[in-house]
Amino acid sequence: MSATGCRPPRSIGSWRNSAAAPAWSRPAPRKPATAATPAARGADPMAIRAPLFPLPNVLLYPSAILPIHVFETRYVHLVEDLLARGEDRLVLGLLRDGWEDDYFGSPPVHPVAGLAQVLHFGEKLDGRYNILVQGIGRVQILRQTGRGVPYRLVEVEPLAEREPPxxxxxxxxxxxxxxxxxxxxxxxxxxxxxxxxxxxxxxxxxxxxxxxxxxxxxxxxxxxxxxxxxxxxxxxxxxxxxxxxxxxxxxxxxxx
Known part of the structure; x- marks a missing residue:
């Protein structure tokens, strides 16, 4: 997997639907989207479950738009599972220092991550994907859940920002x-x-x-x-x- 780093566009507030470079959209009410899977019974009622897409050098900020090239087998499965379930949410988390030692396992990620909505799924002829995601908000990763899939599923709780006077x-x-x-x-x-x-x-x-x-x-x-x-x-x-x-x-x- 790879992602282009979030760099500031020439115009803040413009919306560029391009997989060539990340951009920022102006904060606005979003169209209804397919929600992620609700958390298991007995969990926090605000928690949702979504697949984790860890990255070593990128943060997904609210309203930021980021193109991601998906080529690792486990993350190709992640994208295909989203398509099969008709879902469009995933969690982008920053890998902690030292992730190289266990990259093909389950290296730890920082607990505050970005919740993403997939705006576009683009399949390539070789079975890889180019997807375009937009940040929805910050979330707290509560726990890792699920078995039987090659990628990680996590329960997350939305985090609300506090505004000053x-x-x-x-x-x-x-x-x-x-x-x-x-x-x-x-x-x-x-x-x-x-x-x-x-x-x-x-x-x-x-x-x-x-x-x-x-x-x-x-x-x-x-x-x-x-x-x-x-x-x-x-x-x-x-x-x-x-x-x-x-x-x-x-x-x-x-x-x-």
Missing amino acids: PPQAEALRRALRDGLIDFADGSLMVQADAPLGYLADVLLVALPTPIEEKQELFAILDQRLRAEKVLQLLERAVRDRRSWSAAPMPIAAGWN
Whole structure:
């Protein structure tokens, strides 16, 4: 399996149905979709069961659109089972450090993951699939369930984000929007009314921050706290950029 990393598009708020590059859709009410399998009796009533699609270097943020090339046999089975059941939900979880040692087994994933809706199934002639998924929201992985399939099934619980009071949210939203535009040197268009949590996520994707650090911020449900931490990362990235540009260029050795 492989996925193109979520990079910020040129226009935040546009919807691009393309398997060539990830994009972001503007947050909006979604069309009804086939729900994932309800959790077993006796489990948390809010929990749902869905297949787990672990990735080593990608997070799926709410509203982000991500193309995934599916070629491993176990994940080809996962896609075929979704099609057979008429379902379109799966969980994208980030693999923890050290996943290489047990990749073909069941390496651990971070407990806060992204719930995805499959927008498009595209089968290739060699039996592989190209699928296009969109982030629905953050979920907490409660437990691994199910037997008899080559991939993992997990029970997950939807996580609700906490919004700050409107005046505080507006100030942070302006700071994030301005930061996004400045960091992209004015080449990124951001809609004026983009929500706070959405802007924090898009800026986090754009920053050159290690994926494990991004996962820590991804798991923060308090939008104020997440936005403030993303702005701190932006300040660090800007300082690094200035120090790189101020560093003297090395003089190449020559021959007489």
